[in-house]
Amino acid sequence: MPKRLSKSKLLAFRQCERRLWLELHRPELRQDDGASLAAFAAGHQVGDLARSLYDPEPRGVLLDPESDGIDAALARTQALLASAQPVFEAGFDAGGALAFADILLPLDPEARRWRMVEVKSSTSVKDYQREDAAIQAFVARAAGVPLERIALARIDSSWVYPGRGDYRGLLVEEDLSADAFARNDEVADWVARAHAVAAQAGEPAIGPGAHCDSPYACGFAGHCGGDGPQARYPVQWLPRIASRALKQHIADGAADMREVPDALLNDKQLRVKTHTLSNAVYFDAAGAAADLAPHRLPACFIDFETIAFAVPIWAGTRPFQMIPFQFSVHRLDANGALEHSAFLDLSGADPSRGFAEALLAACGATGPVFVYNAGFETARIAELAARFPDLGPALLAINARVVDLLPIARERYYHPSQQGSWSIKQVLPAVAPDLRYDQLDGVRDGGAAMQAFLEAIAPDADPARKRQVERQLLDYCRLDTLAMVRLWAFFAGRQEADAPLA
8 A cells, every 4th residue: 555645645535435445446447527627637727827927937947746756756856945946846745645736936045934836727715625735734844844835826717818828817826824734633634544544455335425526526436336226216316406304315315216205305306206207208288388479480599509718718708708619590480491500610719709790690680589598598698798899789689589498398398218307418309309419420518519629729630620520510509409499399389299390
């Protein structure tokens, strides 16, 4: 077993003892999802930028423990501590733990006092990041570093990128010294307990639960969820589990919906339970048709794809702002004729202005504009209106015409195959089984669309691959709006579920 545990392993222990054991003994079982991989990439990007912001001259030294080896990095750190230079990825080994500091800055020319800065790609300080800082401070001080202060540098989400590579102001610091230094004994206890778990001969018997996603998604969730008997009707299919009584009932061991008393469920949860167990479809056809009756043709059906950057690349945009780069619009005229138009910008330039102008042209000036989950599209349109005041009134006029299909689906329809979700990708197979996301080539969900966009706008993108990505993105977004047309027709009583309308 390791004589020292890295900070990441200690944080894994803080999340779940089983996760720590698996990280050490069965790392090959780890499978990080796309969101986790994107978060890792954002963290690396912000860390790289932070070095230039904290050391603009530059004077500092960047260590590379992966290439040079941990012991070499530790030895070099000790030598650099006498030089009063900024050190990036400075390594410390003490008290059974190992830690590398993002940024270590001297507070005086004689290197008698230092301050540490941990860089995070989040927009606020989380509890687990306070634990992170406490571990860093514990190890550095135990290694003999005269550490006087420790801070966390996070992203200011209100900051607007002025362009020209000027990222001053992107990061803001929060001093965590008092909290971190006060937790010395607490961290020492974590280290001791983590070593005890690491030394266990067998995998800790800890089942899946809320900790699997808190404070971050665990890559071993698939492994841990696969052991033992599986519930036929998992309680996780119950939508929006919020009541204290229901949460407690689940915490006490209820894993299957059949184990949950009806009295603990709200109307929507009870509907899901009842129709899942009976394998019967719920459809209030009259109510759905009445909901849609006021919204007459012609109509548009719209869907957006967006990208967000921790470090903005386009002037006038904020960190993590969702920038729309693609839309699909299906337009259904008064006679039922269907037309399609699309926008996709893979040039690498800011697509926002072109997107807004094309959207205005595609949606026209009259008729309902159907979406699925209106909060997303209307927020993007409002942001575009604020960025481009000359287009603002026309863009906001689109928002005034928006009709959301999601509440209608949620209130009027449920198929057991939805497994408690009203995502369009869960509803569509039941209503229109001939429309299949799993038959798309390459891009089949929003996460894949983001990754495809990033690949296509890269300066070194292969032209042939870029054309392939363009086709995949267009096909995916087109299916989203065609799906809405089919849902509208089904709910409005205009069409049987299996009758094509394309």
